[in-house]
Amino acid sequence: MRAEENDLLTRVGPGTPMGALLRQYWIPALIPVELVAGGAPVRLRLLGENFLAFRSPDGEVGVVDHQCAHRCASLFYGRNEDGGIRCVYHGWKFARNGQCIEMPSEPTETDYKARVKIRALRVSxxxxxxxxxxxxxxxxxxLPHFDWDxxxxxxxxxxxxxxxECNWVQAMEGDVDTCHVGFLHLGAASPDDFEEGTINYYRQLxxxxxxxxxxxxxxxxNIYCAYRHAGPDQFYHRIGQFAMPFWTMAPSEPIDHIRARAWVPIDDHHSMLIVIGGPRSATTLTKEGRALPGTSAPIRFLPNTTDWLGRFRVEENPRNDHLISRxxxxxxxxxxxxxxxxQDQAITESMGPIVxxxxxHLGTSDRMIVLTRRRLMHAATALRDHGSVPPEVDDVEAYHHVRAGFTVLPRDCDWLDYYNQRRAIWSDGTAEPIARKHRGSRQMPGQVA
Incomplete structure (x- = not known):
């Protein structure tokens, strides 16, 4: 990849092609409990821009430019009042839609609040x-919909x-790279750790x-399937998803599971992983009844702070080498x-802010990563050069009945046929089946990738 292609793929600030693409979509930004009615506002950075999020005393959420339109003081220090947020510098007050509704420092005859507005984002x-x-x-x-209803x-x-603490693309790429699971997460495991003949997330990798x-x-x-032998005349399949522009579904549960993961750019050097879905299944234990070494540990979060990068940080970070124990x-x-x-966090952050x-030097195991990069860059340049908005921005039905997971199938069973059969069940027969553009290019299990 050339340097200019890498910039196209990773840079998301105002005026960038990828930033313009991402701004076409709704973006998950906060957990509702972060915003208390009438409480303190929250600094919110998204796609390299700084906003202020608050919940007014009546319970409604506003997300506005963090600077007052008068003298550019930060509204973070403002008063969260009925009807909006008031700058404490000169008392100017702004409604949730950004409109200035009070200008008490200005005499009545020169009051011009009706002509003053700060940027406000639509919220849901x-x-x-x-x-x-x-x-x-x-x-x-x-809004997008991944069968959450x-x-x-x-x-x-x-x-x-x-x-x-890294660019959103390299963080997201780890989620569509199923090959790493057998090394980074399960490198200490052996098939002998599990009962012979069992089929689960751990044994086959x-x-x-x-x-x-x-x-x-x-x-x-994009959808991918990684498949491997799972006993006589059977193959273990791991089916994963990328959905525009930053959604992934990893095959860490059986195929019917509902969970989507958003990799939202905070800025070029930081991203937020947001997971929305159903409950996780219990951790698979070895035949001795123990968890695999290193796979099961609670996530330890640092206390949230009020700075732009102070939300949902983990204790293990680059400054303490992610607490690695040799x-x-x-x-x-x-x-x-x-x-x-x-483990995922350590590796993607170790690449630097933007790799x-x-x-x-890519291989066949990187096919999903390559196609995902191409999909994003093509959409960004089509929007930049021709004004072509990606169709799934408006066709949110495209996100329905999309799932990921693992399954075991007979050797002669086409995984895509099986997936489409499951999709028909999820949708009561209404979902369009996914088709290969070139049927003759399909690889059957056992062929060279």
Whole structure:
């Protein structure tokens, strides 16, 4: 990848092609409990821009430019009052839509508040998240939907946020790189750790660390399948998703599971992982009843602070080498870093704030990464050069009945046919099946990738 291509892919600030693309979509931004009615505002940085989020005493959320339109003092120090937020410098007050509604420092005859407005983002609260729309449409598109309304009775959505100190693309790419799981997370595991003949997330990966791949472009993004032997005449399949512009679905659960992960750029050097979905299944234990070394550890968050990068930071970070233990690494956890999320965090942050992709040497296991980069860059340049808005911005139906997971199938079973059968069940037969553009290019299990 050339340097200019890397810049196109990674830079998201105002005026950048990728930034313009991302601003076409609704962006998950906050957890509702971060904003207390009538309470302190929250500094919010998104796509390299600084905003202030607050919940007015009546319970409604506003997200506005953090600077007062008068003398550019920060509204972070403002008063959260009925009807809006008031700058404490000269008392100017702004409604949630950014309109100045009071200008007490100005005499009545020269009051011009009706002509003063700060930028305000459109806001929606749904699926346990506060969403914002940073685009310039008068009427925003609809919110995306990943079957979150279709959880089984008794199950509720879980939402988590976790900041990562690196560019959003390299963070996201780890989620569509299924090959790394057998090394980074399960490098200390052996198939003998599990009962022979069992099929689960852990046993099949150590059995074959170099799976075959197929990657297909879809209406919403890309889908991949990595497959490997799982006993006589069977193959273990890991099916994962990328959905425009920053959504992933990892195959860490059985295929019917509902969970989507957003990799939201805070700025060029920081990103926020936001996970929305159903409950996780129990951790698979070894036949001795223990968890695999290094895979199971609670995420330890630092206390949130009020600065621009102070939300949802983990204790393990580049300044303490992610608390790696070389003793533990030698004794069998493979990485010496505790917990799968922190292992991912350490590796992607170790690449630097923005990795220099000109130094890469990619292989067949990187097919999904390559196609995802191409999809993003093509969409960004099409918008820049021709004004072409990606179709899934308005066709949010494209996100429905999209899931990821693992499954075991007979050797002669086409994984895509199986996936489309499951998709028909999820959608009561209404979802369009995913098709290969070139049927003859499909690789059957056992062929060279």
């Amino acid at each position: 609260e749904k699926y346990g998240v506060v969403w914002v729309y940073m685009g310039d449409r008068a009427t925003p598109p609809l 279709e959880l089984e009775d008794g199950h509720t959505l879980s939402v988590s946020f976790m900041m990562r 150590p059995e074959n660390l170099a799976p075959k791949y197929e990657v297909i472009e879809t209406a919403y993004g 003793d533990v690494q030698r004794e069998g956890s493979y990485t010496g870093i505790q917990g799968i999320p922190i 220099d992709r000109a130094k890469e």
